[in-house]
Amino acid sequence: MSNPIFIHEDQVKKLLNWDSTFDAVEAALESVYNKRAVQSPRTFTQSTTSKTLLLTMPGHLDNERFGALGCKLVTVAPDNINLEHPLPTINAQILLFEEATGILKAVVGGTEITKWRTAAASAVATKHLKPKEFQVLAILGAGVQGRIHAICFNHFYDFKEIRIWNHNVHKAETLVQELNQVYNCQKFKCCQSNEECVRGADVVVTATFAKSPIVQKEWLKDGVHINAVGAGLVHHSELSESIYQSSHVYIDHWAGAQTELAGLGKLGVEFKGEIGGVITGDLPPPPLDQVTVFQSLGMAAEDCAMARLIYDLFIQESNMN
Ligand SMILES: NC(=O)C1=CN([C@@H]2O[C@H](COP(=O)(O)OP(=O)(O)OC[C@H]3O[C@@H](n4cnc5c(N)ncnc54)[C@H](OP(=O)(O)O)[C@@H]3O)[C@@H](O)[C@H]2O)C=CC1
Numbered sequence: 001m002s003n004p005i006f007i008h009e010d011q012v013k014k015l016l017n018w019d020s021t022f023d024a025v026e027a028a029l030e031s032v033y034n035k036r037a038v039q040s041p042r043t044f045t046q047s048t049t050s051k052t053l054l055l056t057m058p059g060h061l062d063n064e065r066f067g068a069l070g071c072k073l074v075t076v077a078p079d080n081i082n083l084e085h086p087l088p089t090i091n092a093q094i095l096l097f098e099e100a101t102g103i104l105k106a107v108v109g110g111t112e113i114t115k116w117r118t119a120a121a122s123a124v125a126t127k128h129l130k131p132k133e134f135q136v137l138a139i140l141g142a143g144v145q146g147r148i149h150a151i152c153f154n155h156f157y158d159f160k161e162i163r164i165w166n167h168n169v170h171k172a173e174t175l176v177q178e179l180n181q182v183y184n185c186q187k188f189k190c191c192q193s194n195e196e197c198v199r200g201a202d203v204v205v206t207a208t209f210a211k212s213p214i215v216q217k218e219w220l221k222d223g224v225h226i227n228a229v230g231a232g233l234v235h236h237s238e239l240s241e242s243i244y245q246s247s248h249v250y251i252d253h254w255a256g257a258q259t260e261l262a263g264l265g266k267l268g269v270e271f272k273g274e275i276g277g278v279i280t281g282d283l284p285p286p287p288l289d290q291v292t293v294f295q296s297l298g299m300a301a302e303d304c305a306m307a308r309l310i311y312d313l314f315i316q317e318s319n320m321n
């Protein structure tokens with residue numbers, strides 16, 4: 001019996017690319033809708049001696065290119081940011097199993113994968129729910145997800161302006177400066193308030209730990225698309241209730257939504273369906289003048305697809321050397 005391979009974060013980082021990530025995530029979202037993926041509900045284990053939360057996310061995906069049986073273990077430790085030497089808030093590993101035998105074949109660093117696949121899921125949802133009219137992108141949150149969303153959306157879409165707001169404005173200023181320098185442009189702009197950031201935007205991303213709404217309905221332009229990524233108290237704490245009640249809301253997976261978004265159900269919010277249904281064409285695209293929300297929870301199927309992608313690239317590269 002061979003020992004499992006360890007693919008560390010720095011190796012994962014070198015193997016990641018946006019186009020394959022997009023394909024893997026799109027395949028995962030479609031497979032969940034087509035019932036070619038199995039995702040047992042994720043579990044949440046709260047440490048009683050710290051703020052750290054451990055999530056276990058088992059999944060299986062039946063797909064020629066991205067199929068895999070795996071389990072992501074991911075921790076959320078909000079205080080990491082305040083350490084003398086700050087660490088990422090979200091850290092993960094993905095266990096990948098041989099399907100026929102159940103033997104562990106690889107442990108794949110999951111922190112970069114979580115970053116990339118989450119931004120790619122927002123990009124996939126945006127492609128299917130807001131097919132054109134990109135001028136202005138508003139990103140609320142300048143942490144790990146805010147940054148990777150800026151990079152991902154700049155890769156896939158031709159926004160004229162990418163605005164970034166953070167409740168601590170200095171952090172947004174630093175990120176904007178970095179991105180304008182890296183891409184040798186001036187399209188990244190720092191906003192002093194969340195309202196200034198959102199007003200007039202065509203696409204909005206929320207990626208914070210905000211426990212109360214940071215986006216209000218009256219700030220939204222007709223036809224805006226929102227990718228709601230962050231979770232404060234719950235996964236729907238970043239947008240005001242009236243946004244959810246008046247817009248077309250799509251989710252990544254029903255099973256997760258039934259438990260983790262139960263609060264929205266109590267407010268009378270009816271989900272239009274899984275984004276996978278829009279990808280397959282079974283669900284009609286929303287009218288262009290309607291506000292749309294992609295409520296992203298994150299799925300094991302995305303992580304399995306990504307771990308398989310990285311595993312295959314790692315083996316290919318090892319065989320070449
Ligand atoms: N849907 C999905 O698949 C995934 C969702 N997530 C979620 O995305 C969110 C961001 O994660 P990540 O970027 O990795 O975390 P980071 O810690 O890197 O960033 C968090 C950001 O939220 C800001 N923030 C913290 N508290 C508040 C507040 N009360 N109001 C407004 N902004 C606040 C922080 O600002 P500052 O540092 O200045 O305080 C920072 O910009 C989290 O809620 C996380 O759970 C993450 C991964 C996957």
Ligand SMILES: O=C([O-])C1=[NH+]CCC1
Nearest residue numbers: 074076114297298299
């Ligand atoms: O899907 C995911 O990995 C996560 N969602 C929220 C925190 C981590």
